[in-house]
Structures are given as structure tokens and as C-alpha cells.
Amino acid sequence: MPSVLIVDDALVMRKIIGSIAAEAGWTIAAEAENGLKGLESYKALKPDLVTMDLVMPVMGGLESLKNIREFDPEARVVVITALDQKKTLEEAIEAGAADFIVKPFDREFVRRTFEKLAKS
Amino acid sequence: MSDMNFRHLLPFYLDETDEQVIALNDALLKLEEDQSDAPALAVAFRIVHTIKGSSAALGFVQVNLLTHHLESFFDILRSGQCTLDRESLNLFFRCLDELRSYHQQLRETGETEVDFGELVGLVQKNLERVRNGGSSSGESGDTDAGNDTSSVSKSESGTKANRAEKPSKADESARVDVRSISIDDTDSAVEVVARFEDDVPLPDMKARLIAKRLSALGEILSSVPSLEKLDDVAELTTISFRLATDASTEELSKAANMSGIASLDIRRPKASAAAPASSAAKPAPAAKSPERPKEEKRAADRTTEMVEAVVEPNGIEAETPKAGTEDKPANVAATAETQVSISSDQAEKPAAPKEKPAAKEKPAAAGKSVGKVGETVRVELERLDHLMNLTGELVLSKSRFVQVSAALRENLDSPSRRLQTSDCLDRLAAMRTAIEAIAHGGTDAEGMAHRLLEEVGSLSEEVESMTRELGRARRARASLEDLGEAVHQLTRVCDGLQKGVLDTRMIPIGPLFERFRRVIRDLSHATGKEFVLKISGESTELDKRVVDELADPLVHMVRNAGDHGLESPEERERLGKPRAGTISLSAAHSGDRVTITVSDDGRGIDPERIRRKVVENGLVDATTADRLSDRELIAYIWHAGLSTAERLTDISGRGVGMDIVRSRIESLNGTVDIRTQVGVGTTFIIRLPLTLAILPSLLVRVHDEVYAIAVDHIREIVEVTEDRVHHVHRSRVIEIRDRIVPIVSLDDLFVWGGGAYGASGEGESRDENGHARRVVVLHSADEMVGLEVDQLMGLQEVVLKSLDKNLGPVDGLSGASILGDGRVSLILDVDRLMEMAADRNRPKRAVAV
Numbered sequence: 012m013p014s015v016l017i018v019d020d021a022l023v024m025r026k027i028i029g030s031i032a033a034e035a036g037w038t039i040a041a042e043a044e045n046g047l048k049g050l051e052s053y054k055a056l057k058p059d060l061v062t063m064d065l066v067m068p069v070m071g072g073l074e075s076l077k078n079i080r081e082f083d084p085e086a087r088v089v090v091i092t093a094l095d096q097k098k099t100l101e102e103a104i105e106a107g108a109a110d111f112i113v114k115p116f117d118r119e120f121v122r123r124t125f126e127k128l129a130k131s
Numbered sequence: 132m133s134d135m136n137f138r139h140l141l142p143f144y145l146d147e148t149d150e151q152v153i154a155l156n157d158a159l160l161k162l163e164e165d166q167s168d169a170p171a172l173a174v175a176f177r178i179v180h181t182i183k184g185s186s187a188a189l190g191f192v193q194v195n196l197l198t199h200h201l202e203s204f205f206d207i208l209r210s211g212q213c214t215l216d217r218e219s220l221n222l223f224f225r226c227l228d229e230l231r232s233y234h235q236q237l238r239e240t241g242e243t244e245v246d247f248g249e250l251v252g253l254v255q256k257n258l259e260r261v262r263n264g265g266s267s268s269g270e271s272g273d274t275d276a277g278n279d280t281s282s283v284s285k286s287e288s289g290t291k292a293n294r295a296e297k298p299s300k301a302d303e304s305a306r307v308d309v310r311s312i313s314i315d316d317t318d319s320a321v322e323v324v325a326r327f328e329d330d331v332p333l334p335d336m337k338a339r340l341i342a343k344r345l346s347a348l349g350e351i352l353s354s355v356p357s358l359e360k361l362d363d364v365a366e367l368t369t370i371s372f373r374l375a376t377d378a379s380t381e382e383l384s385k386a387a388n389m390s391g392i393a394s395l396d397i398r399r400p401k402a403s404a405a406a407p408a409s410s411a412a413k414p415a416p417a418a419k420s421p422e423r424p425k426e427e428k429r430a431a432d433r434t435t436e437m438v439e440a441v442v443e444p445n446g447i448e449a450e451t452p453k454a455g456t457e458d459k460p461a462n463v464a465a466t467a468e469t470q471v472s473i474s475s476d477q478a479e480k481p482a483a484p485k486e487k488p489a490a491k492e493k494p495a496a497a498g499k500s501v502g503k504v505g506e507t508v509r510v511e512l513e514r515l516d517h518l519m520n521l522t523g524e525l526v527l528s529k530s531r532f533v534q535v536s537a538a539l540r541e542n543l544d545s546p547s548r549r550l551q552t553s554d555c556l557d558r559l560a561a562m563r564t565a566i567e568a569i570a571h572g573g574t575d576a577e578g579m580a581h582r583l584l585e586e587v588g589s590l591s592e593e594v595e596s597m598t599r600e601l602g603r604a605r606r607a608r609a610s611l612e613d614l615g616e617a618v619h620q621l622t623r624v625c626d627g628l629q630k631g632v633l634d635t636r637m638i639p640i641g642p643l644f645e646r647f648r649r650v651i652r653d654l655s656h657a658t659g660k661e662f663v664l665k666i667s668g669e670s671t672e673l674d675k676r677v678v679d680e681l682a683d684p685l686v687h688m689v690r691n692a693g694d695h696g697l698e699s700p701e702e703r704e705r706l707g708k709p710r711a712g713t714i715s716l717s718a719a720h721s722g723d724r725v726t727i728t729v730s731d732d733g734r735g736i737d738p739e740r741i742r743r744k745v746v747e748n749g750l751v752d753a754t755t756a757d758r759l760s761d762r763e764l765i766a767y768i769w770h771a772g773l774s775t776a777e778r779l780t781d782i783s784g785r786g787v788g789m790d791i792v793r794s795r796i797e798s799l800n801g802t803v804d805i806r807t808q809v810g811v812g813t814t815f816i817i818r819l820p821l822t823l824a825i826l827p828s829l830l831v832r833v834h835d836e837v838y839a840i841a842v843d844h845i846r847e848i849v850e851v852t853e854d855r856v857h858h859v860h861r862s863r864v865i866e867i868r869d870r871i872v873p874i875v876s877l878d879d880l881f882v883w884g885g886g887a888y889g890a891s892g893e894g895e896s897r898d899e900n901g902h903a904r905r906v907v908v909l910h911s912a913d914e915m916v917g918l919e920v921d922q923l924m925g926l927q928e929v930v931l932k933s934l935d936k937n938l939g940p941v942d943g944l945s946g947a948s949i950l951g952d953g954r955v956s957l958i959l960d961v962d963r964l965m966e967m968a969a970d971r972n973r974p975k976r977a978v979a980v
Contacts, residue, residue, distance in 0.1 A: 020177075022509070023144045023185040066180045089390075093184065094332060095206070104340045110389040111340065113332035115187040115195075120328075124390035 013129050014040035016056060018049030018075065019064035019091065024114075028062055028091070031118060035125035046075025053079045053086065060128055061088040062112075065099050073103050080107045089128070091116075143509060144189055145238050151178045152231050153642060159223055160648050166215045175223075176205035182230070194233060197247040200254045201226060213261045222257050224649075226250060320352050323387055324371040324396040331391035335361040338370040344386040349376025512675060515636055522625075522632045523825070523930030527949050529618075529625045534952060536618045540611055555594050563587050633821070636676070640718045640727070641669030643678050647689055647716060654693040661700050661711035662693060668718035673725050673821055677799055681727070681819070684792040688729045688815055689714060691789070696733035696813050706810070708732065724843070725821060730814035736807040738764040745770075765805060766914065769793045797962045800826060800841055802911065818843065826948075828929045830956060831907060832922035833877050837956040839929050839948055840918075844961035846910040848923065850903035865917060867908065874906055874917035875968045880943060909961050916968045929956065943967060 015037045019025045025042045032039060040058035043049040047070040053061060061079060065072035072090060079086045090103045090111040100111060110128070112121055155178045161171035179201040186194035201223070208215055229250055236243040325341055327334045342351055342358055352373045356364050376383065380397050388395050566587065570580035644666045651664045697703075697712030704710055718727045738761040745751045745767050751759070768789050796803045801819035820826065820843070828839035829848075849867060856874065857864050864873045906917040929948035934941055945960035 021181045021185045022147045023140050023188055026140050026143060027188050064184075066177050068174070068177060093180065095203075097333065097336065100333070100336055101339065104336065104343050107343075108340065109344075111333075111336065112390060114184050120331075120390065127388070127390065 012036060012038045013059040014038045014056070015060040015062060015125075016040045016043065016049065016052050016058040017062050018043045018046060018052075018067070018072065019062070020044050020067040021064070024064065024091070028121070031121045032062075032125050035122050036129050037125055046070030046072055046078075049075045050078045050082070054082060057083070059087065060109075061086065062091055063088050063103075063108075064091050065096050065103065066093075071099075073099050073106065076103055076108060077106045087128070089124070140189065141237075141241075142511065144185055145234055146509060147185065148182055148230075148234050151182055152227060152234070153646065154178055155227055156649050157645060159220065159227065160652060162215060163220055163652065166220075169209075172205060172209050172215075176202065176209055179205060191237075193245060193247045194230065196251055197226060197230065197254070200251050200258070204254060204258050207258065207262070213264075216261065219257050219261055222253055226254065320373040321349070321376055321383065322371060322373050322396075322398040323383055324369060324398070325387055325392050326369045326394045326396075327367065328391050328393045334367040334391070335364065337389065337391050338367065340389065341370065341387045341392075342372065344389075345372055345374055345376075345383065348378035348382055348386055349374045510635070512636075515632070519632050519636070520930075522629050523932075526625050526629055526930060529621050530950075531953060532618050532621060536611070536614050540615065556591065556598075559587060559591055559594065629825070633674075633825075636674050637672040637821075638675045638678055639670050639672050640678055640681075640725075641666075643682060643685070644669050644716050644718070646682070647685070647714075650686055650689055651693065651714065654690060658694060659699070660693065660697055662697070663711045663713045665713055665715040666717070667715070671718035671720055671725060673718075673819065677725075677801075677819055677821075680795065680799055681817075684795045684817075685716070685727075685729065687789075687792050689716070692729060692731040692733065692813065696731040696735075698734055720821075725819045727817040727819065728814055729817070730812060732812040735809040735811055735813055736765055736768065736805075737809050741765065741767050765807060768805070794962075797911065800843065802843060825928050826931050826958065828927060828948075828958065829907065830924040830927055830929075830950070831920040832924055833920050837924060837950065837954060838877075838920075839927075839956045839958045840907060840909070841958070841961060842926065844909050844911060846908045846915060849906050849908060849917070851906055852903050856904075865906065867915075867917075870915065872908060872915045872917050873968065874904075874919060875964075876919040880964060880967045909965060911962045911965050914965055914969075916965050918964070929958065931958065 013036075015032050017025050017028050017032070017039060019028065019042075022044075025044075029039045029042065037060070040056045041052045043052045045067045046063075049061065049063065049072075050070070052058075061076075063072040063076055067075075070078075076088050076090065079088060084107075086107075087109040088103075088107070090100060090108045091114060092100045092103075092111055093114045100108075103111070110124065112124060155175055158171045158175040158178065161168050162175065165171075179198045183195055183198035183202055186192075186198060204219070207213060229245070229247065233243055233245045233247075236245065323341075323345060325338075327337060331337065338354075338361055339358065342354065345351060351358075352375055354370060354372045356367070356370065361367065378386075380399070383397050384395055387397075563584070566580050566583050570584070647664055647666075651662045654660075655662050692714050693712070697714070698706065698708070700710040703712065713732045715728070715730045717730075718725060720726075741764045742756050742759065745759075745764070746753050746756045750767065750770060770790060793803055796817055796819070799819055801817055803818075804816045805813065806816065807813040826839070827842045829842055829845055831838050831840060847867075849865075851865050851874075855865055857866070859871075862873050862875075864871050866872070905920050905923060907920055907923075908915055908917050910916075927950070929950075931946045932948055933946050934944060943960055943963050944957050945963075946958045948956050948958060950956050
């Protein structure tokens with residue numbers, strides 16, 4: 012099973028994303044509550060996918076994404092973003108985000124995304 | 132976005148939001164000190180953003196709405212478009228309080244009907260006000276920022292505004308795209324058409340993402356609609372790119388296929404099939420970089436060598452040599468295709484196996500368990516309580532083991548030295564020799580001697596069997612040694628387990644203390660006084676439940692200190708004190724107790740004022756009041772219905788409070804003392820157990836029952852003879868170091884079921900023939916009572932078990948515990964006993980014992 016690292020500072024969001032990912036056939040490699048821990052987890056676990064919140068304490072999602080991509084240019088990072096984080100999202104796309112999901116999201120949409128990602 | 136599926140996450144949400152609210156409070160306090168504190172503003176923004184996300188996920192629309200508007204507000208403040216003023220700050224604090232009470236209600240009742248409509252309106256209005264007044268540029272057309280329905284367009288215009296100020300990196304690259312669009316190479320371009328799903332959020336960003344990902348594979352020649360005009364497209368449903376690329380259809384579809392894409396068409400020009408022919412003539416241009424360059428670099432290279440790239444797709448392929456060169460033929464095959472259409476659900480085509488270079492660095496099983504980074508698990512307190520209970524039981528079982536093993540040892544050990552069987556055998560052998568001599572010497576004694584011999588023979592046999600028996604006993608003793616060791620080990624593990632379980636419940640008191648910054652702030656606003664809050668020992672840890680229960684009493688004490696204890700700035704100046712009064716909160720460990728002090732440098736408690744008050748309030752008559760010592764007077768502040776405030780205020784001084792403070796602390800098995808000096812200040816000293824589950828106790832016997840008394844309530848143990856007992860009115864008192872202490876026995880306080888003990892009156896050890904009485908002097912606050920007991924049995928840590936479940940609350944008892952020998956010991960509720968001792972004139976209370 013492909014593995015996913017979930018980076019989000021909100022526990023509730025981590026649980027929700029995790030449960031949807033699990034439904035779509037992913038194993039949860041780890042959860043991280045900020046970008047720095049996400050980066051560390053990525054280095055330690057090298058998961059197949061990362062979901063990355065943008066606004067987080069310690070290290071934000073954009074910086075974490077950049078660091079992860081620098082460490083592993085093949086890293087696949089799906090950005091989880093709010094509607095009004097467009098500017099940061101643009102930068103995240105520039106930095107090599109694989110996809111993005113807009114919060115608040117539709118469960119079914121996210122599940123399909125994970126299924127799609129599992130195949131590719 | 133209400134999603135009932137996630138309601139099971141509610142406890143997590145509530146815990147987390149509580150933490151966020153506390154953190155937001157801290158951030159706001161920092162902002163109050165320094166309105167331009169950028170990190171604090173960033174934290175505030177992030178927190179409301181997080182709450183917004185979580186609340187939306189769980190369907191708390193009101194919270195979502197409020198945090199959304201707060202987020203917009205903070206965002207604008209963050210961007211420096213306007214500055215924070217006091218009015219906004221006060222509004223934020225109000226929002227914070229509303230959020231807190233909303234979640235509290237949610238926690239308590241599982242639902243809430245709070246409507247933040249009004250508050251949201253205020254936030255919007257205030258934002259408008261701040262924008263118009265605070266911002267010099269004053270974008271008048273942008274005042275709909277708060278309007279929820281227009282949040283998309285708002286954020287877009289916001290993005291544009293930002294862009295105008297400083298071009299972002301993304302914009303620069305967008306311009307690169309624009310440049311590339313102008314170069315048209317119609318014949319060889321591959322067309323990629325992506326159709327978006329209905330209602331996909333931010334389709335323009337999806338389009339940008341596709342563009343970015345495609346640009347890693349080739350050069351985007353143009354797009355419809357064009358990338359730079361995406362913002363102007365009202366409804367983006369499809370985007371098509373024309374790009375010059377050597378990438379295979381699989382690669383292209385993989386790059387462009389993402390969430391929110393309903394279908395993807397990749398059309399290849401017929402002409403491109405001819406391209407490879409000319410490529411053979413040219414050497415690979417970029418063979419100089421054998422290691423795989425970064426995607427970005429690769430993309431950049433292509434920009435400069437675009438023309439060649441279009442004509443020589445294979446040449447470019449050679450530029451980045453890969454392990455799996457097999458995919459080249461597949462590539463060529465793909466270019467021959469004229470049109471490939473892929474729907475979003477079956478994006479895959481049987482492509483040649485293409486290994487990611489990075490995959491090689493990964494361990495074969497890119498496992499979940501490899502070097503996990505520090506994780507935490509949230510556990511409901513109930514589960515920990517259950518674990519704690521089980522651990523308590525285990526500790527009790529262990530005590531039984533220790534006792535049984537000790538008893539075994541005692542019984543087995545004793546005969547080992549005294550029974551010297553080999554010595555017996557020697558002695559018997561000597562006797563035998565002697566008897567043999569007699570048998571040979573004597574005549575008529577011969578028969579007798581023979582019988583003696585036979586007897587000695589059988590005796591020897593018996594002793595031999597005894598020796599064997601003893602051998603077995605010795606071996607048993609060796610096993611007992613093992614048992615002892617095992618018990619020792621068990622004790623060690625049990626203690627460790629108990630400590631471990633206790634530790635899981637321990638949290639630092641710091642966050643609780645930090646909350647007082649806010650309390651002090653509000654207090655300062657309400658009273659017009661100036662305060663300095665000093666906090667120390669914030670890393671002191673204690674049971675979460677104790678910390679939770681402590682919050683209210685502490686708030687009350689701090690408010691009291693601020694409202695009554697500290698003088699007004701003018702008065703303080705007159706007294707030669709600094710204008711700002713100091714309130715200190717401190718915590719420290721002392722043994723297995725935690726001491727928390729709340730102190731102020733205010734006016735102190737004036738006993739004379741209390742003397743007036745107690746008489747005014749009819750608690751004591753004037754003559755009695757005159758006789759009361761300062762200490763006794765000050766103890767009246769714990770009395771319900773006494774307020775020493777000259778005037779009642781909203782903050783404290785409603786005459787309820789200090790008695791409740793004390794009872795709350797006592798319900799935590801804690802004590803509270805007061806030290807005060809007129810003109811210098813007042814200090815409250817709260818002593819609390821580290822945990823509620825284990826109670827260090829003195830075990831005493833009264834009649835045939837064993838009772839446990841919390842050690843913290845014991846001041847001392849004295850032995851008194853009858854001649855030292857004085858009778859005053861109906862009570863008996865003793866004098867201990869110049870203090871008169873009333874003494875009582877449990878017979879005075881409890882009515883025994885069946886009246887067996889009550890009828891017999893005095894217990895056995897009470898002053899028969901002038902024997903000393905054993906009196907345990909109990910204290911609570913500053914009061915003392917001596918309790919007569921029959922026997923002192925020693926100190927033990929007892930695990931508290933509630934009686935409520937089986938018996939309901941029993942007056943005078945706080946619970947029960949099981950002793951090492953399996954007996955039940957009742958735990959005395961000292962505070963209640965002392966009250967009962969004080970009202971002894973009233974009829975006796977019935978107690979089910």
C-alpha cells in the first residue's frame with residue numbers, strides 16, 4: 012500500500028484526511044503538526060505522498076514543501092489550502108506541489124483524489 | 132460543510148480549540164503590549180485560520196463564520212494595510228471569550244445554539260472602520276471583505292492588490308510563460324486539454340498547477356484562456372495548452388491529471404512523427420551534466436534550447452540519461468500516435484516500467500515504523516482514570532504478596548537453626564554405645580537394653596526422615612528466597628507502573644498561570660488599578676484534574692487580591708509603594724505535595740475590620756468578637772457570608788467566594804492557609820497532593836475498624852493523660868503549646884449502626900487506670916481538633932476508592948481503601964469531621980457503618 016505523510020497543525024484535519032486516505036487504500040506513514048516535523052518525518056520515512064497544510068506554526072507549509080522537494084526532487088506533495096491562501100498556493104505550485112485540495116473540502120472529492128494519486 | 136461523519140472527533144476538536152483559544156489569548160495580550168508585534172499577529176492569524184478549518188470540517192458554521200472574519204481582519208492587519216487599535220483589540224478579546232464559552236457549552240451539553248451573527252457584524256463594521264480611518268490608501272471598493280458570500284472574489288482582489296505592491300516569484304515565472312507563448316510553433320505542438328469538474332474550487336489555480344507541471348516536460352507555447360488572463364475568466368471550465376515537448380503521452384497525462392480534472396485530452400500533431408529523423412545528426416547538447424538535474428533546471432535549459440527541443444525530442448532525452456532507457460522506444464511509439472484521449476479515471480496506460488531515481492534511496496519497505504518522529508497520543512482522562520484504578524488494584528495485590536511472603540518467611544525461617552538434627556543423631560549414637568556397654572555388663576538388664584536398642588533404632592530412623600523433611604524445607608526456603616526476589620521485582624515494577632501512570636496525567640501548571648495575564652488585564656480595566664503579574668515555577672507538574680479544578684479558586688483569589696487586596700495607584704504612591712501592585716503566582720514541589728501561592732503586596736487583611744464585620748453580619752456577638760485573636764478573626768474570611776469589602780463590586784466581594792475557594796481546594800485533598808500583614812500584603816498558601824488517586828495516610832484503629840486519615844491533615848500526634856483533659860461546657864479540650872484544642876472521639880461524631888460502640892462509650896485504650904490517650908491532632912485551615920484513637924497502625928499510601936457507587940455519599944467519610952491484608956479501611960473526611968465536631972451541640976448524624 013502506498014504511504015502518506017499528513018502535515019497539518021489541526022489534529023481534527025489530520026484525522027479527517029487520514030481517515031479518507033485510509034479509505035482510499037493508503038497507509039498513514041505519520042502525522043506531523045508543523046512543517047518542520049513534516050520535513051523531519053519525510054526524511055525519516057520517505058512516504059509516497061505528503062499532504063501539506065499551508066498555514067502552520069514553526070514552519071509553514073510552503074517552506075516545508077520547498078525543503079522536502081530540495082531533499083527529494085521526486086517528492087509528491089499535495090497542498091491542502093484555504094480559498095484565500097491563493098498567493099501562497101501560487102508559490103507552492105511554483106515550488107513543485109503535485110496537486111492541491113481546497114478547504115473546506117468535500118469528502119468524496121478528497122477520496123477520489125487519493126484514489127487517483129494511489130494509481131499514479 | 133457539516134459532516135456528521137466526523138462527530139466522533141469532537142473531543143479532539145474541543146481539546147485542541149481550547150488550546151488554540153488560550154494561545155490566541157496570549158497572542159492578543161502580546162499585541163496589546165505592542166500593537167506592531169508581527170510574530171504575535173502571525174500567530175493570531177494562524178490560530179483563527181486553524182480553528183476556521185477545523186470548525187468547518189465538523190460543521191460548526193457559527194465558529195467558522197466568526198473565525199473567517201477574524202482571519203480576514205488579521206490578514207489585513209498583517210499586510211500592514213492598517214494598524215490595530217484598542218477598539219479592535221477589545222473586540223478581539225470579546226470574540227475570544229465568545230468562542231471560549233461556545234466551546235465550553237459544546238463540551239458540557241454536546242450542542243449549542245449560539246449565534247455569532249451580531250459579533251460577526253461588529254467585526255465587519257470594525258474592519259471597515261479601521262480600513263477607512265487607518266489606511267491612507269483607503270480602497271473604498273474593497274469594503275465587502277467581510278461578506279461571506281464574496282470571499283472568493285475578495286481574496287482574488289486581495290491577491291491582485293498584493294501583486295501590485297511587490298511582484299512575487301510566481302509572477303515572474305508567469306511572465307516567462309507569457310514570453311514563451313509568443314513563440315509559436317504550430318506544426319509540432321502537442322495539445323493538452325483539461326476539463327475541470329463542476330464546482331471545483333480555484334480552477335484557475337488548477338490551471339496554473341497544470342501549466343507548471345507541463346512546463347517541466349516541455350515548453351508551453353500558448354494556452355486558452357491565456358494564463359495571465361485567468362483571473363478575468365468568470366467560469367473556468369476547460370483549459371487547453373499547446374506545448375512543444377518530447378514527453379510521452381503517459382508523462383503528459385500523469386503531469387496534467389490531478390484532482391478536480393474531469394477529463395484530459397492529449398492530441399498529437401501528425402507532423403511530429405517525422406521529427407526524430409533529423410535528430411540523429413546532432414550530438415546530445417547537454418551531455419555535460421551526467422547527474423540528473425533538478426526539474427527546474429531542466430525546464431530552464433529547455434527554454435533556451437527550445438527550438439532544438441521541438442525538432443529533436445530524442446536529443447533532449449539523451450540530455451538526461453536515465454536508468455530505464457527502455458522507455459525511449461515507447462516514447463517514439465507514442466509520438467506516432469495522432470490523438471490519445473484519456474478520461475480522468477483511467478489515466479494509466481501500460482507504460483514501460485520507469486523507476487524514480489529517488490526510489491533507490493528508499494528502504495525497500497518505505498515503512499511506517501522507520502524512525503518515527505516524536506509523536507503524541509491524546510487519551511481521554513477517563514481511560515487514564517481506569518488505568519489508574521487498575522494500577523491501584525495491582526498495587527494492593529502486590530502488598531498482599533509482600534505480606535504473604537513475609538509471613539511465609541517468618542514461619543519457615545524459625546526452625547532452621549533450632550532443629551540441629553545431625554547433632555541429635557550424634558547424641559543418639561552416643562546413647563546407643565552407652566546402652567550397649569550396659570547390655571554387655573549387666574545380666575537381668577539385658578532384655579531391657581535390647582528393647583532400648585530397638586527403640587533407639589526406630590528413633591534414629593525417625594530422625595533420619597526428619598532430616599530428609601528438613602532438607603525439603605531447606606529447598607523450600609531457597610524457593611522462598613526466589614519468591615522474595617520476585618516480590619521485590621514485582622514491587623519495583625508496580626511502583627514504576629504506578630509512577631508511570633501518574634506521570635501520564637501530569638501537566639505543567641504554566642498554561643494555567645498564563646491565563647492570569649488575561650485575568651489581570653481585565654481586572655486592570657475594570658478597577659483602573661495598575662498591576663504587575665509575577666509568575667514562577669510554571670514548569671511544576673501536577674495531575675491534570677487538579678490543575679483543572681484549581682482554575683476557578685485561583686481566579687477568585689487573584690481577583691480578590693486585585694480588587695480588595697491592592698490599593699489604588701494614588702494610595703500606593705502616598706504609602707511610598709510602587710504605583711503598580713504586584714500579584715505573584717508561584718508553584719513548587721515539596722515532597723509529594725505541590726505548594727501554590729497567591730500573594731499580593733497590598734494592604735493586607737485588617738483583623739479589626741473583620742471584627743467589625745463579624746459583629747455586623749451577626750456571626751458573633753460583640754463580646755465574643757472582642758475576645759477573638761487576630762488569627763481567629765482572619766480565619767473568618769473563609770466563612771460564608773463575610774465580605775470585608777467596603778463596597779461591593781462586580782469583580783468580587785459578593786460575599787460568596789472564599790468559603791467556596793476553600794471547599795474546592797479541600798475537595799482536592801488540599802489545604803489552604805493565609806499569611807497576612809497589614810500594610811504589607813497577603814499570601815495564600817495552597818498545598819495540594821500531586822495526584823488525587825493516591826493518598827498518603829495514617830492508619831488508626833478505633834474499636835475494631837481501621838480508618839485512614841490523610842497525612843496532610845495531621846498536625847501532630849500526642850499522648851495525653853486524663854489530668855491534662857479539661858472540660859469546658861460540654862466539650863473536652865487539651866492544651867497543646869498554648870493552644871486550646873478540643874478533642875473528640877468518633878463515638879461523638881458517628882452513630883454506629885446497631886449502636887454497639889456508642890452504647891459501650893469509652894474504648895479500651897481510653898484512659899483506663901490513667902493510661903495515656905492517643906490523640907491525633909487534625910488541622911484544616913487554621914482550626915485544630917484532636918481525634919482520640921485506640922491504636923496507631925502506621926503510615927501507608929492508600930488508593931482512594933469512592934463509596935458513592937455502592938453506598939452513596941457518607942457524611943464524614945471521603946472514601947474507602949483496601950489494605951494489604953485485604954481488609955477495608957474507611958477514609959475519614961477530615962474537613963467534614965471538623966465541621967461535625969464544631970456543631971456537636973446539634974443532634975447526631977446518622978451514619979451507615
